[in-house]
Amino acid sequence: MAASMARDSVPRATLSSEINTATRTLHTELNRLITARIPFAIPPLASDPKLYTTGLLHFAHIFLTFESLWNHLLPTNAPGTAASPPTSPLLSFLLVNPYAEPELFTCPPSPQTIAFLQNLRPKGLARSGRIKKDLQCxxxxxxxxxxxxxxxxxxxxVxxxxxxxxxxxxxxxxVLIAYAWxxxxxxxxxxxxxxGELVKPGPEFWSSGTDxxxxxxERGLSLWSFHGTHDGEDIKGxxxxxxxxxxxxxTPDERVDVIEEAKTIFKLCAGLVHELDGMLGTDLEQLKRLRAAPPLGHQTHGKADKSEAVTSKESHQALRTWFQRPEVASATVALGCLACASVLWLSY
Known part of the structure; x- marks a missing residue:
């Protein structure tokens, strides 16, 4: 009995800690898959914001879908819905085939769940309005x-x-808690x-002729910013x-639901990476070799070194040309956007 009482007195891990523990391996694997693609959205591999824009568009649907569904559950004057400009209130329904998915939107949550979700998001937390603003800009x-x-x-x-x-x-x-976390x-x-990485190219790179x-x-990168003097630290707390x-x-079962959904989120994000790899025929080992090649301005001596320098220059040019192709650019920056999310997740 003493042992049982001792076990009962041990503080239970918080839900957020359980999510982190349960997703650590998936988290690491997703990071391994996509961190190599981060540089492709900014110079020197990108000459304009089109790559980042395409990636943001690709990943925006995830935010728009879960935030739109969240807003549908809440009163129109709820704190979480008044935090940002209207998103597109019918977006989640416009993208649904009611004949293929007739069971959707038929099970209302409990009053307790609605009350909790209504108060979970502080003012300024929702991102859909900012994502749409960025895409428009x-x-x-x-x-x-x-x-x-x-x-x-x-x-x-997607x-x-x-x-x-x-x-x-x-x-x-x-399970919206899993998406929130x-x-x-x-x-x-x-x-x-x-x-900080995205602003390094300077305003000239991001200038679109508007604002x-x-x-x-507030012009193209507002997704990563928060209003106020604390830059979001107050909202995070x-x-x-x-x-x-x-x-x-x-309940314990509902906690498991949230944890399992968080694991699924990582798996689905990895699936997006694999899909884009399939579309592009991406060879990560080749990308590593290209990255390891000497810089274009590297001075070499001897025939063998000159040959290697020419090969390096041609490889870099081929890589740059390949990434400038529209079909490649569109999918590659989607990976870049996913990479951003992955690196961010590792920082919890």
Whole structure:
């Protein structure tokens, strides 16, 4: 009995800690798959923001889907819905075939779950409005044209990922916590580092002819920024404090649901990487060899060295040309965007 009492007195790990522990291996594997692609969205491999824009568009559907579903669950005046400009309230439904998925949106969550989700997201946390603002700025599209573009999926795995989100949330709305933890903590924990990398090329690289006088954190890169003097630290603290409410609210089975959904998120993100690798025929070992080649300006001596220098120059030029092809650029930067998320996740 004493041993049983001792076990009972041991503090239980928080839900967020359990998520981190359960996803550590998947997290590491996803990071291994995609970190090699980070540099492709900025110079010297990218000569303009089109690569980043394409990647952002590719990954935007995940944020738009789970945040749109979240907003549908909440009153229109809920704190989490008033934090940012309207996203596209019908987006998640526009992308659903009601005949193929007739069971969607038929199981309302419990009042306790609604109350918890209503208060989980502090003002300024939701990202969909900022993502759409960034896409509009970087693409130069009219808002209506942007909505039309967002009403179709860029690839099959993206469509499957979003369909999975809708089904999971319909049956178990509490799994939205897994998306909140994975994606919001990614922006919080590593967003400053990612933002720092993206702004290195300077305003000239990101200039799209619109809002040219605005700072980059509000012109194309607002996803990675937060309003206020604390750059999101206050929002992060409030979010984590509110998340502690899940410890008393959810049953052991519901906690497992959230943890398993977080594991699935990593697997589906890895699936996006594999899909893009298949589309591109990406050879990661070849990319490593190209990266290890001497710089273009490297001075060599002797015939063998000169030959190697020429080969290096040709390889670098071939790589640059390959990445400038539209079909390659579109998919590659999607990987870059995923890489951003992966690196951010590692920072929790």
């Amino acid at each position: 970087l693409s130069g599209l009219h808002p209506t044209d942007l909505d039309v573009m967002l009403a179709q999926y860029p690839a099959d795995k 469509a499957e990922f979003c369909a999975h989100i809708r089904k999971s949330v319909e049956h178990k709305p509490h 994975c994606f919001y903590m990614a922006v919080f924990s590593g967003g400053r580092w990612i933002r 040219a006088g605005a700072p980059l954190t 409030e979010f984590k404090e509110r998340l502690l409410g899940a410890e008393a609210l959810f």
